[in-house]
Amino acid sequence: MDLKLYNTLTRTKEAFVPLDWQGDLPEAERRVRMYVCGPTVYDFAHIGNARPVIVFDVLFRLLRHLYGDDRVKYVRNITDVDDKINARAAERDITIRDLTETTYANFREDVKALGCLPPTVEPRATEHIAEMKLLIERLVAGGHAYVAEGHVLFGVPSMADYGRLSRRPLDEMIAGAGITQPGRPGWHIECSAMSWKHLGETFDIHGGGIDLLFPHHENEVAQTRCAFDAPFMAQVWMHNGFLQVEGEKMSKSLGNFVTIRELLADWPGEVLRLNMLRTHYRQPVDWTVKGMEESWRTLDDWYAIAGDIETQVISGAVLEALTDDLNTPQAIAALHGLRSLAQGGDALAREELAGSLRLMGLLQESAAAWKARKSAGVDTATVESLISARNAARKAKNFAESDRIRDELATMGVVLKDSKDGTTWEVAR
RNA sequence: GGCCACGUGGCGGAGUGGUGACGCAACGGUCUGCAAAACCGUGUACCCCGGUUCAAUUCCGGGCGUGGCCUCCA
Numbered sequence: 001m002d003l004k005l006y007n008t009l010t011r012t013k014e015a016f017v018p019l020d021w022q023g024d025l026p027e028a029e030r031r032v033r034m035y036v037c038g039p040t041v042y043d044f045a046h047i048g049n050a051r052p053v054i055v056f057d058v059l060f061r062l063l064r065h066l067y068g069d070d071r072v073k074y075v076r077n078i079t080d081v082d083d084k085i086n087a088r089a090a091e092r093d094i095t096i097r098d099l100t101e102t103t104y105a106n107f108r109e110d111v112k113a114l115g116c117l118p119p120t121v122e123p124r125a126t127e128h129i130a131e132m133k134l135l136i137e138r139l140v141a142g143g144h145a146y147v148a149e150g151h152v153l154f155g156v157p158s159m160a161d162y163g164r165l166s167r168r169p170l171d172e173m174i175a176g177a178g179i180t181q182p183g184r185p186g187w188h189i190e191c192s193a194m195s196w197k198h199l200g201e202t203f204d205i206h207g208g209g210i211d212l213l214f215p216h217h218e219n220e221v222a223q224t225r226c227a228f229d230a231p232f233m234a235q236v237w238m239h240n241g242f243l244q245v246e247g248e249k250m251s252k253s254l255g256n257f258v259t260i261r262e263l264l265a266d267w268p269g270e271v272l273r274l275n276m277l278r279t280h281y282r283q284p285v286d287w288t289v290k291g292m293e294e295s296w297r298t299l300d301d302w303y304a305i306a307g308d309i310e311t312q313v314i315s316g317a318v319l320e321a322l323t324d325d326l327n328t329p330q331a332i333a334a335l336h337g338l339r340s341l342a343q344g345g346d347a348l349a350r351e352e353l354a355g356s357l358r359l360m361g362l363l364q365e366s367a368a369a370w371k372a373r374k375s376a377g378v379d380t381a382t383v384e385s386l387i388s389a390r391n392a393a394r395k396a397k398n399f400a401e402s403d404r405i406r407d408e409l410a411t412m413g414v415v416l417k418d419s420k421d422g423t424t425w426e427v428a429r
Numbered sequence: 430g431g432c433c434a435c436g437u438g439g440c441g442g443a444g445u446g447g448u449g450a451c452g453c454a455a456c457g458g459u460c461u462g463c464a465a466a467a468c469c470g471u472g473u474a475c476c477c478c479g480g481u482u483c484a485a486u487u488c489c490g491g492g493c494g495u496g497g498c499c500u501c502c503a
Contacts, residue, residue, distance in 0.1 A: 037503085048503050084501070158455080168432065209503040210434080241434080242497060249496075278442070278452085284435060284496065291441065294453055321443095329443050333451035343468085399462055406464080417466040424466085 003066060003323045005205070006282060008213065009165055013325050018067070018204045019235060032063050032072045033203035035195045035234065037212055038122070040079040041103035042088045044259040047272070047287055048209075048243040048250055050238055054273055055240045055281040055326065056207045057116035058360060062322050065314070065359060075198045076119040078104055079190060080126050100126075100261040103212035109258040113269035115361040123194040131193035135227050144226040159222045165237060166214035188216045192223040195233075210241055240281045246288050258287070268373055270362055271296045277328040277360065300426075301371070302335070302357060305342050307367025309354035318356040331360065374427040383414055387423050389414075 003016040020030035036056045039045055045053075056076075063072045080100040089099040108118075136152055139145035144158040155169070156162050163170050180422040195203065200226065208217065217237065245256045263272055283375040300301040315338055321330035335356060341349035357363040390405035406416055415428045 039503085044500070046503080050503090053503065075474075082501095166432085166498080211498065211503055213433090214498060215500095240503085242503080244496075247495095252500090280443075282434090283442085286441090288441090288454090298452075327443075329441095329451080333443070336451055394462080397462075403463075410465095415465065418464090419466075426466095 003062070004325050005238060006325045007235075008239050009232075014206075014236070014263065016236065019202065022369060032067050032207040034060065034063070034072070034074045034207065035203060036074070036076045036119075036206075037193070037216070038076040038078050039107055040082050040084060041100045042082065042085040043103065043168035044105050045251065046259050047245070047258045047260060047263060048112060050110075050260050050272065051243055051276060051281070051285070052207060052209050052240050053111055053116055054276045054361075056238075057114075058277065058322070058328065059205075059207070059326060060117060060119070061237075061359060061361060062309075062326070065319075066323075073121070074119040074200065075121045075123065075195065077191060077194045078107075078122055078124045080104070080124050081190075096147055106261065109187065113264050114260070115269055115273050115364055117361075121198050123198055125190040125194070128190065128193045128197060131197050132189045135189060135193055135196070135223060135358040136216050138227045139223065142226060142229075154219070154222060154226075156222070159226055162222050163218060165221055166218050168214060168218070185347055188219045189223055191216075191220045192227070192233075193197060195220075196224065196228075200233060201228040202230050203234055205236045205238060207238040207240070210239040213239055233363040234313060238281075241284045242298055244284065244286050247286055249422065250287075263292075267292055267296070268299075268370075270299055270364065274299055274332075274362060278332060281326055299362070302339060302353065302363065303367045305339060306350050306354040307365075307370060309350055310354045311351040313348070313351040313355040314359050315352035315356045318352070318359070322360075331356070363414070371426070378414065378427055380414065383409065383412070383425060387416065387425065391423060 004013050004015045006013045020032070027278070034056070036052060039049055053076075056074075060072060060074045063074075078100075081096075085096055085099060089096045092099065096149045112118075136145065139149070139154065140152065143155070145152050145154050147153075160170075160291040195206070206217070206220075221233045224230065244250065245258055248254055248256060250256055250258065260272070271292055272295075275287070275292050276285070278291070278295065315334060317334035317337070318331045321327045321334055324330070335353060338349045338353040338356070342353050354363060386405050386409055390402045390409075393399070395404065409416060409425070414425050415426050417424045417426070
């Protein structure tokens with residue numbers, strides 16, 4: 001199965017061949033190497049932050065499936081040094097370390113609830129200061145950076161094709177270069193340092209939000225390439241699209257700033273995950289309550305039909321969609337098709353549905369546990385006894401009474417489903 | 430202002446130079462004491478204007494709209 005990925009560098013979809021598979025490295029030593037820009041830990045992550053985390057988790061899972069679980073090295077950094085962190089810590093009168101530790105712990109919990117696997121390595125910027133210094137020294141020694149007014153600055157003209165990734169003209173960069181504000185050299189040297197340490201001078205995939213394309217990623221490329229005299233930093237650059245909330249840009253001033261933590265109070269993590277994956281990762285996504293409701297219903301259906309199937313079988317159609325630049329909407333359409341076949345009694349389709357959902361990081365709990373999420377807060381014994389009473393009334397053809405009981409249950413949010421096999425119920429949202 | 434995305438049926442959302450992806454909603458039917466659920470069925474969509482073509486939603490040019498980056502922001 002060939003994997004195709006859209007490369008921002010070339011603006012085309014390309015067949016993916018990891019670097020280690022291009023040379024004559026012994027089979028056992030080959031690794032797929034991926035770096036994704038992680039959070040700056042100063043506050044709860046918002047739903048926009050969740051997009052790259054979920055998207056690249058799907059890619060991580062797919063790569064593991066294609067190359068083997070132990071063959072993929074996924075590095076997602078933690079930026080725990082930053083002006084915002086300093087300001088926030090001062091504001092709360094706590095130490096920087098306390099703030100970053102707490103925020104990081106929260107982030108890990110959020111991400112776990114979203115069904116994301118831990119990356120192979122989660123390096124912290126503060127633990128890579130030595131590498132940053134080394135990089136800067138190399139850049140200065142190589143004439144790619146210079147010292148001015150007490151700062152080390154990158155010499156933009158030093159890289160002939162600076163701006164290639166973001167397609168910005170070099171002249172504009174040179175004109176814009178210069179000392180504009182005091183402080184540390186803020187050229188995102190941390191990502192160059194951490195990717196170097198954990199993945200090497202060059203690697204396969206670099207991911208992140210489209211908003212990081214410039215200047216963040218452009219700077220990373222320039223530093224890494226100039227420091228190591230390398231023709232490229234990552235083979236493939238992947239960028240996920242932006243997220244809006246209910247049709248508007250998410251911002252604190254509009255009051256529509258949504259944290260992952262807040263959403264998790266009302267919605268299962270898998271609902272958020274599926275909702276994110278319903279849109280292709282490069283498209284802009286509009287985050288809505290309606291969408292989450294629809295996602296929840298879809299998952300209810302999948303859980304009911306395949307929740308308890310244990311299998312490793314994966315649908316060819318789903319795999320084909322995912323290997324075509326992570327076309328998750330197409331994959332979901334294939335899942336609907338499998339669901340329909342499974343409903344008709346196709347046992348293989350049912351297995352493929354369960355296996356494929358798990359490949360995408362969904363269907364991670366039992367059908368019973370999933371269902372229980374909605375009935376939390378409802379007294380099961382009371383509901384069951386009311387249902388018995390209703391069925392007795394129905395048997396006695398006392399339909400006024402049976403309908404009354406049904407209405408009573410409805411006010412509790414309980415919806416009944418009668419079938420030949422008896423009456424089942426669920427809590428409507 | 431410069432650069433870059435996006436604009437598909439009531440809604441969400443893939444995709445394609447030529448047979449109406451898929452989901453939700455809606456409507457009709459089967460089932461049901463009646464409903465609900467389930468199942469079956471029903472849809473002549475591709476922002477506007479030009480161009481290329483036998484044929485454009487799909488390619489090209491222009492316009493309009495929305496959003497992003499250019500400055501901390503995913």
